[in-house]
Amino acid sequence: MNIGIIGGGWSGFAAAVELTRAGHRATVYEAGKVLGGRARRMASTQDASAGPPLDNGQHLLVGAYGETLRLMETVSPGSSRTGFLRLPLALVYPEGVSIRVQPLPAPLHLAAALLFARGLVLSEKFSAIRFIQALKKIDFMPTADITVAEALAGQPEKVRRYLWEPICVAALNTPVEQASFRVFARVLKDALTGKAADSDFLIPARDLSALFPEPAAAWLEKDGGAVRTRTRITALQRSGAQWKALWDGGEALHDRIIVATAPAHAIDLLRPLNDCRTLVCELDKYSYQPILTVYAEYPVLPKFPAPLIGWVEPVPLFIFDMQASLGLTNTISVVASASGPHLEWDDARWLREIDARMQQSFGPLPPPRLIRRVTEKRATFACVPNMFRPAVKTPCAGLFLAGDYVDGPYPATLEGAVRSGVQCAQTLLATS
Ligand SMILES: Cc1cc2nc3c(=O)[nH]c(=O)nc-3n(C[C@H](O)[C@H](O)[C@H](O)COP(=O)(O)OP(=O)(O)OC[C@H]3O[C@@H](n4cnc5c(N)ncnc54)[C@H](O)[C@@H]3O)c2cc1C
Known part of the structure; x- marks a missing residue:
């Protein structure tokens, strides 16, 4: 044909x-x-x-x-190997929480990541582990779906804010109050309950x-x-x-x-x-959700604790070290997903916000230069x-x-x- x-x-x-x-x-x-x-x-x-x-x-x-x-x-x-920087899942927040998958076979890789996580107390760690165990039993038949926020109601606040909510926004590009739990659970189940390598981050x-x-x-x-x-x-x-x-x-x-x-x-x-x-x-x-990416360059970039680091306050965002992935010296990309007032910020406000977070993690730095700010208004459908x-x-x-x-x-x-x-x-x- x-x-x-x-x-x-x-x-x-x-x-x-x-x-x-x-x-x-x-x-x-x-x-x-x-x-x-x-x-x-x-x-x-x-x-x-x-x-x-x-x-x-x-x-x-x-x-x-x-x-x-x-x-x-x-x-x-x-190309599936050479096309990416592959690294074990690491959610590193200079604000205090750090969850890094350990080089162990599944399911120990994740259990160890949570047990040794920094910034969470033991009861919070066990809540997260129980949540992942429950995913294995989820029935994906088309029964009535609920929002991710509803499904997370029993999770401790810190686990929600530093683990599930950033993953939901990154994967579904939809705020937890609106996002489909069925789709979220499927993504989590595939990434977290299979082989250890399934949870790896792949940065182009x-x-x-x-x-x-x-x-x-x-x-x-x-x-x-x-x-x-x-x-x-x-x-x-x-x-x-x-x-x-x-x-x-x-x-x-x-x-x-x-x-x-x-x-x-x-x-x-x-x-x-x-x-x-x-x-x-x-x-x-x-309905649709936007994604914003800001590319910026520093005169000198300090060594990142992981190729991508996250912030939750005042708006959730991830900063990628583009030297680690693409070899772009002293360059970062900053991603803010899903709608919110920060999408209306101008270039100067973004540079200030980025710089504040970078200084919070690395101490005093010379100011960054904006390379480009890209807003995709209809990046994805609202899931x-x-x-x-x-x-x-x-x-x-x-x-x-x-x-x-x-x-x-x-x-x-x-x-x-x-x-x-x-x-x-x-x-x-x-x-x-
Ligand atoms: C900023 C941003 C960040 C994202 N981040 C991630 C991420 O981190 N991880 C992830 O997995 N996904 C991410 N996504 C989502 C991912 O990029 C999309 O889900 C995926 O690219 C969609 O592919 P598609 O082929 O379905 O549609 P599209 O990529 O939209 O492809 C459709 C193509 O059709 C063309 N077209 C439209 N109309 C016509 C026409 N009449 N004639 C000819 N051509 C036409 C368009 O030009 C376009 O090239 C992100 C998306 C955006 C925008």
Whole structure:
């Protein structure tokens, strides 16, 4: 089959790789200049003379992201190892709490991390251990979901603030008062109750486009596929048993179409299709959450106690040492997830806040220089209890969906996007 895939993000390329592996011809259409969608190198930093390439947002993966690592290996052998700085899970807060996974087999790695955690008393440590044990027994059947805040009600305040809430916001990009406990529990279960390596942090050691989308594009093209950047599909039309994809100045016929865009862009393409009316109505109800990344440079950066360190007050954020991951000397990235008044802060206020926290941890430092502040207003869908997530198969024959929001156990993450692309390819093949 000749399959058109709209969207050159991680889900689109995951679908394209799987379909190509099965012997079909995939054409990926990407509206932007740079491949990768919401996980990409910013076009303006592609030019080496403009400084090091920076992404649209600092990303963090975990060892449990098995499908992402598998597909990276398919298109670029070795890249699932060389593409990341891999380190044992470490939640280090200069405010006082520090939880570091120990080099022991599971489940001792985590038990030891909590028992030897700094800044927590014994009763708090045991509460956290009991919470993780309870995860193993959770039934993921679609029973009524609750919020993460409700599920954490029995946890001590310090454990909530320094352990569960930062993990929830980092993984679901949704505040605990609104976040789905079912999805949160699934992410925790996969990362914390499996092999010790599943809980590892994986910090990209390449820009995000070079990590998977670009090698995937090169791999596809070698295998007869095609990738068209700067090609925004403006309409989809039925044409007999096929689908026509139209763009400004061109059109192409495909046996099947996969819409692998963010939900808001999928709506634009699906709205004119009568059979997709109900689907569009449901997707229209989605709400979104922002993510902000600030890149800054210090004249000299002190040695970090871990490649990423966190703060809870006055707003939760993580600071990454980009020298450790990308070799960018004296450079940090600061990530603040989910909405809040801090998203309205200007550059000067951000620099002051960052500097205050850096000085709190490392003592007096010369002032930092802002490299760039990036706010992705619709970084992810808000992952709320019992939300509608569409099936990969749409009511229109031959038209499929992929993307981090499509039905699956994961929140809006790279693993969620890749899994959905793989599942979409499998469903398309099984129903053809
Ligand atoms: C700032 C930020 C930080 C994040 N941090 C993390 C993290 O730490 N860990 C993690 O796992 N996840 C993180 N995520 C989430 C992760 O990046 C996304 O879940 C994932 O990239 C979504 O991939 P996707 O393929 O589903 O969609 P997208 O990446 O949105 O890809 C869709 C593509 O379709 C293209 N497109 C749209 N309409 C059209 C059209 N009409 N024609 C042609 N092309 C079109 C778009 O340009 C885009 O390239 C973060 C996201 C952001 C924004």
